[in-house]
Amino acid sequence: MPQRSEHLTPDERFARRLLENPLTARRAAGIISLVTAILVVAAGALMRVVEPAEYPNVWIGMWWAVQTVTSVGYGDVVPKTTPGRLLAVLVMVIGIAFLTVIVATISAAFVEASRRRAERTSLVGTDPVLAELRRVGARLEAIEQRLGVDAEDPPPAGGRSSST
Numbered sequence: 001m002p003q004r005s006e007h008l009t010p011d012e013r014f015a016r017r018l019l020e021n022p023l024t025a026r027r028a029a030g031i032i033s034l035v036t037a038i039l040v041v042a043a044g045a046l047m048r049v050v051e052p053a054e055y056p057n058v059w060i061g062m063w064w065a066v067q068t069v070t071s072v073g074y075g076d077v078v079p080k081t082t083p084g085r086l087l088a089v090l091v092m093v094i095g096i097a098f099l100t101v102i103v104a105t106i107s108a109a110f111v112e113a114s115r116r117r118a119e120r121t122s123l124v125g126t127d128p129v130l131a132e133l134r135r136v137g138a139r140l141e142a143i144e145q146r147l148g149v150d151a152e153d154p155p156p157a158g159g160r161s162s163s164t
Helices: 010-020 025-050 058-069 082-122 128-147
Strands: none
Touching (some): 025 058, 025 082, 058 082
16 A cells, blocks of 8 residues: 555654755754753653652752753752662763764864865865965066076075175
């Protein structure tokens, strides 16, 4: 039975869009950011359920989750029970992944910008300043040859020759 592509559910459309577009560092950072935001809300609510004595409301749970996911961990609220600590481990691991992807994205952007800059300067035709410098250098060499000056020899002391 053929699949009806025109009648896809929203989940199917989202999955298709996610899989059809190539994964770039920027898209990965966006996905990790979305997952991290969802994790903070879910972990804050879950921590309220798991440890109601330590987390009397969801907002304190979310405060703890933000501290944990960003690796700040002030220590003003900490889980005391085993289920709470297991949840904390999960939040910490995802937080480390989040920071890693963000740092990698920024690093990749710097490397790509540097690569593009090096590529532009290596192509004479696309960099008019470099092309002009090379043209001036060639003219200077021609002048030196006509004058019989060796470019490797240092100029005489005082800058000019005294033969007047």
